[in-house]
Amino acid sequence: MSSQYGDPEAAETPLLERKAAEGRWWSKVIDVEEAKDQISFALPxxxxNVSYYFIPLVSVMFAGHLGELELAGSNLANSWASVSGFTLMVGLSGALETLCGQGYGAKLYWMLGIYLQASCIITIIFTxxxxxxxxxxxxxxxLLHQDAQIAIAAGxxxxxxIxxxxxxxxxxxxxxFLQTQSVMMPLVVCSLVPLALHVGIAYALVHWTTLAYRGAALAASISLWISVLMLGLYVLKAKKFKQTWTGLSKKSFGHVSSNLKIxxxxxxxxxxxxxxxxILVxxxxxxPNSEISTSLIAMCVNTEAICYMVAYGLSAAASTRVSNELGAGDxxxxxxxxxxxxxxxxxxxLCVVSALAFGHxxxxxxxxxxxxxxxxxxxxxxxxxxxxxxxxxQGILSGVARGCGWQHLAVYINMGTFYFIGMPIASLLAFKFNLHAKGxxxxxxxGLTAQMIGLLLLTKFTKWTRIEMSEDSSVKTIEA
Structure with missing residues (x-):
């Protein structure tokens, strides 16, 4: 009684509003404001990511309509490109999730441009x-025993x-660079516009020029460069980056080796x-029934990849939030x-697997x-x-690992769980126990379960520290 009638603030608060506030059980389950921020980050x-995934895929679709050989060649080329190149580029850029994310949290804004330039130098070397x-x-x-004609078409x-x-x-x-500063909507524009243009470019080069099959691949290259130019001009012209992008600097060369360590x-x-x-494919x-087994496993791999793109939005949110807070010392x-x-x-x-369960x-x-x-x-x-x-x-936990700079530890987890647990069990069940695709x-x-457990243990028992890069480009971890 005293708390209700004796407190002037409580007396001024309408009873229904106070009851509603007490009834918001979800606020006790999850930080609503944090959740809103992360969802608004994840959706863009x-x-x-889906838009950039579809640019090379649309080219394959155009090439595939030219004939069976072109379909097989473009599909093999796209798979080989993903295995040997595109995935590598995604991985190398992961260093910026750590360095730019923590640098932004620590308010070392000018260093973000240096890190970006150092990462681009590394990209040039590997490309x-x-x-x-x-x-x-x-x-x-x-040499990998692919059909000779298909291999030539893929080459x-x-x-x-290239x-x-x-x-x-x-x-x-x-x-x-933009993600770690929570700049999201320009990314959507600079991915959807090139994707829309790409359809027209691919159609024109494939059907209106003598390039035909070659035009499909060239169209993907052109569309990716359009996106780079759009994002590059945005960074150069937008006033919000005047602190994080101060122009080209020779200092970036001094940070290449330390950037490589991550x-x-x-x-x-x-x-x-x-x-x-x-490897599963x-x-x-x-x-024995390789045609059906290969198609089935390829469909499952594509399904997993597309679903992971949805998860990657939240993974990027986790990486950015963790790296920013560690950089700020919290x-x-x-x-x-x-x-x-x-x-x-x-x-x-739950939403994704429910949709798959009912609509498979x-x-x-x-x-x-x-x-x-x-x-x-x-x-x-x-x-x-x-x-x-x-x-x-595991996608979220991998994002946390990138935000904390634990990539060197996550490598051992991925190596052990996939290649010493997952693949041997898969081979044993598929061929020894004749479970085939299910095996x-x-x-x-x-392998995924072991990886998830390994990353959980990593986040539980590893100290959450931030990385500090000094002027001499040496990297060290300090208590956050």
Missing amino acids: MIIT IIVSVIWWYSDIILT LYLKYL PGLIAYGFLQNILR ALPSAAMVCLEYWAFE LLAGLM PNRARRAMAVTLKLTVLLA NLWASSFSDSPVIINAYASMTPLLVISISCDFV LWIGLIC
Whole structure:
């Protein structure tokens, strides 16, 4: 009674409003404001990543309509490009999630431009190496026992995709530079506009010029460069970057080696996981009914990849929030941000797997008209539900690892869980116990589960420290 009538503030508060405030149970379950911020961050990231994923895919679609050889060649080229180049560029740019994220949180704004330039120098070095591999890809793919004609077609496609590789590397660096400053909507515009233009460019080059098949790959390169130029001009012209981008500087060369110390483990962390999925497709080709098994596993891998793009939006939010808070010297807020992201991930995963569980036949029919394939995919759906759920959680924890600068530790976790647990179990179940495609996917689930547990233990028992890079470009960790 005394609290209600004796307190003037309480007397002035309407009873219904106070009761409503007490009844907001969800505010006790999750930090609503933090959740809103992360959702507003994640949605643009999802749109951006899906758009950039579709630019090379649309080119493959245009090439595929020219004939069966062109379809096989462009698909093989796109897979080889992802394995040997695009994934590497994504991984190398992960160093900026740590350095720019923590630098922005620590208010060392001018250093963000230095880190970006150092990362672009690294990108140039690695694109030269990968470009040489792509130039001779027809020979390499033939040595890997691919059909000679398809290998030649894939090699031709990749030669015209080389300019796109350089653009893709720069693009990933600029994305991380903007992401760590929570600049999101320009990313959406600079990904959707090039994607829309890409459809017209691809159609024109394939059908209105003598380039035809080669024009599909060249169109992807042109569209990726359009996106780079749009984002680059935005960074140069927008006043909000006057502190984080102060122009080209020779100091960036002094930070290349220290940037590499984070970039290389980051690239290995991403590539080891991606390659594990590709190995499953190769193993499926060794089965007795290889045509069906390969198609089925490829469909499952594509489903997992598309679902992971949704999770990646929240993963980027976790990475940015954690790195910003650690840079500001507040590890407790960083942990709270991670907890909110994990709760949002559970809700998002439930929505995605529910849609897959009820709509798997419709989804499978978009890949194939074969009743055998559709029925086989239906039998794989329960396993996909489990793997996608694990992938969502580990995706967030991987984002936390990038934000904290733990890439060198996450590499060992990914190596051990996928290549010493997941792949051996997959091979054993598929070939020894004749579980075939299901055996392969159960092995993958074992690897994903072990990876998730390993990353959980990493976040639980590793000190949350921030990275400090001094003027002499040495890297060290200090207590946040």
